Amino acid sequence: MQGRSRPLRQMISWLRAARVFMIAPNLSAGEASPLLILTVVVLALLIAILEVDMYSADLQSLGLMDDAFSIDPAFKSL
Numbered sequence: 801m802q803g804r805s806r807p808l809r810q811m812i813s814w815l816r817a818a819r820v821f822m823i824a825p826n827l828s829a830g831e832a833s834p835l836l837i838l839t840v841v842v843l844a845l846l847i848a849i850l851e852v853d854m855y856s857a858d859l860q861s862l863g864l865m866d867d868a869f870s871i872d873p874a875f876k877s878l
Contacts, residue, residue, distance in 0.1 A: 852859070
């Protein structure tokens with residue numbers, strides 16, 4: 801019975817640690833939440849990756865992207 805409660809306690813500990821990032825310390829100070837900043841950075845990186853993937857043929861024709869590391873077409877997006 802003792803072994804089953806350990807993962808539950810560990811999950812509760814992780815949630816308590818993550819709660820610090822979800823609580824804004826002082827909204828009147830004009831500071832952004834660290835969780836909001838992390839979300840914005842991750843979304844910006846995803847958009848940049850998608851843009852490069854979508855326009856890779858145009859970038860290659862301009863010479864800005866090299867085809868030195870060619871990827872098998874089966875793994876490329878449409």
